[in-house]
Amino acid sequence: MDDDEAGALRRLTVLRPLTLAWVRRYLPDGEQIIGSEALHGGITADVRKLTIGTQDGNSRELVLRSYVDPFYVERRAQDSLSREAGALTALAGGDVTVPKLVAVDPTAAHCEYPSLLMTYLPGRTVVTDDGVEARVPLLARELVAIHAVRPVERPREYVALSTAETVVVPEGADAAAWAAAINVIRKGAPSYEGRFLHRDFQPGNVLFEVLPSSTPAAGRISGVVDWAGTSWGPADLDVAHCSANLALLHGPEWGLRFAEAYEQAGGALAATASDRLYWLVRDALALSEEVSVVSQPWREGGRADLTTRVVEERLDAYVIALMDALG
Structure with a gap:
C-alpha cells in the first residue's frame, strides 16, 4: 500500500x-x-x-x-x-x-x-450581515418557487410540536409582550390553503454561489438542502420560520421585512393581520425552546457574535416587534 x-x-x-x-x-x-x-x-x-x-x-x-x-x-x-x-x-x-x-x-x-x-450541490451558506439586503429578495423568490410545487403525491400534513405550555421565556424578556404572544397561539390554527412546504427554509439550508472576488450581495442561490421536514400546510408557516431565523441572525427588522419580500415576489399570505400574526408568533415562540441549538451552526459558520444570550435578546425584540406591528 x-x-x-x-x-x-x-x-x-x-x-x-x-x-x-x-x-x-x-x-x-x-x-x-x-x-x-x-x-x-x-x-x-x-x-x-x-x-x-x-x-x-x-x-x-x-x-x-x-x-x-x-x-x-x-x-x-x-x-x-x-x-x-x-x-x-x-x-x-x-x-x-x-x-x-x-x-x-x-x-x-x-x-x-x-x-x-x-x-453534492456547489455553493455555501451565507450568514453574515454583509449583503443581507440583497439576499432577502432572493430567499423570498426561492420560497415562492417551492410553494408553487404541486407534487403527484402530497407529503404529510405539517406538525407543530411546540405549544403555549412549552414556550421558554428568555431571562429579562418583556413579560407583557410574551404573555400576549402566548395567548395568540392558545387559539386554534386559522384556516389555510395548503402548499408544498420545506418546513426548515432558512439561510442555513440555502446555498449561494459566491465568486471569491465578490461580496455575498453578488451571489445567487445554487440550491436548497435539508428536505427532511417536507410537509403540506400554510405558506405562512415557511415564511414565519425564515422570518424568525432572519430576525435572530440579522435583527428583528429583517424578520418583519421577509414577509413583505415574499409578497413582492408573488407569494400569497393569510388575508388578515390576525391570521398572519398567529403563524409568525407560533414559529418565533417555537424557537424559544431551542435557542442554543439553533444558533450553534451559525457560530460554527463564523458568527461568533451570536451567543445564546444575544440570540435570546434578539428573539425578545422580535416578539415585541411582532406584537407591536400586528397584535
Missing part, C-alpha cells in the same frame, strides 16, 4: 463498514471513495461529503446523511429520511435546485445507521 492509499484509508475510517459497503454499491464500476469530510451546520444528523474518484482520474462528490443519535434513530430517522427522499424525487428536474437522490436506507437495513446518499 502506497502513501496515497494509506491516507485515503485513514480518511475513510470514519465510515462504518456496512455503510461503506452500501455506498460502494451505488458507485459505477471503476469509481471509488477517496475521501470523507464532515459538513458543518446540521443539528440532528451527521452529514459528510464523500469524494469519489472517477475512472478518468477526476473526482466528484456525494453527500451522506446519517442519523446516529439514539433519540433520532428511534423516533425520527425513518420518517425524516423517507420524507427527504420523497421530496428530492418530487423536485427532480424542477425549478428548485435540489440534490439528486442516489439511495436511501431509512431503517438501517443495510447500514449501521439510517442513511441517505445524494449528490
Whole structure:
C-alpha cells in the first residue's frame, strides 16, 4: 500500500463498514471513495461529503446523511429520511435546485445507521450581515418557487410540536409582550390553503454561489438542502420560520421585512393581520425552546457574535416587534 492509499484509508475510517459497503454499491464500476469530510451546520444528523474518484482520474462528490443519535434513530430517522427522499424525487428536474437522490436506507437495513446518499450541490451558506439586503429578495423568490410545487403525491400534513405550555421565556424578556404572544397561539390554527412546504427554509439550508472576488450581495442561490421536514400546510408557516431565523441572525427588522419580500415576489399570505400574526408568533415562540441549538451552526459558520444570550435578546425584540406591528 502506497502513501496515497494509506491516507485515503485513514480518511475513510470514519465510515462504518456496512455503510461503506452500501455506498460502494451505488458507485459505477471503476469509481471509488477517496475521501470523507464532515459538513458543518446540521443539528440532528451527521452529514459528510464523500469524494469519489472517477475512472478518468477526476473526482466528484456525494453527500451522506446519517442519523446516529439514539433519540433520532428511534423516533425520527425513518420518517425524516423517507420524507427527504420523497421530496428530492418530487423536485427532480424542477425549478428548485435540489440534490439528486442516489439511495436511501431509512431503517438501517443495510447500514449501521439510517442513511441517505445524494449528490453534492456547489455553493455555501451565507450568514453574515454583509449583503443581507440583497439576499432577502432572493430567499423570498426561492420560497415562492417551492410553494408553487404541486407534487403527484402530497407529503404529510405539517406538525407543530411546540405549544403555549412549552414556550421558554428568555431571562429579562418583556413579560407583557410574551404573555400576549402566548395567548395568540392558545387559539386554534386559522384556516389555510395548503402548499408544498420545506418546513426548515432558512439561510442555513440555502446555498449561494459566491465568486471569491465578490461580496455575498453578488451571489445567487445554487440550491436548497435539508428536505427532511417536507410537509403540506400554510405558506405562512415557511415564511414565519425564515422570518424568525432572519430576525435572530440579522435583527428583528429583517424578520418583519421577509414577509413583505415574499409578497413582492408573488407569494400569497393569510388575508388578515390576525391570521398572519398567529403563524409568525407560533414559529418565533417555537424557537424559544431551542435557542442554543439553533444558533450553534451559525457560530460554527463564523458568527461568533451570536451567543445564546444575544440570540435570546434578539428573539425578545422580535416578539415585541411582532406584537407591536400586528397584535
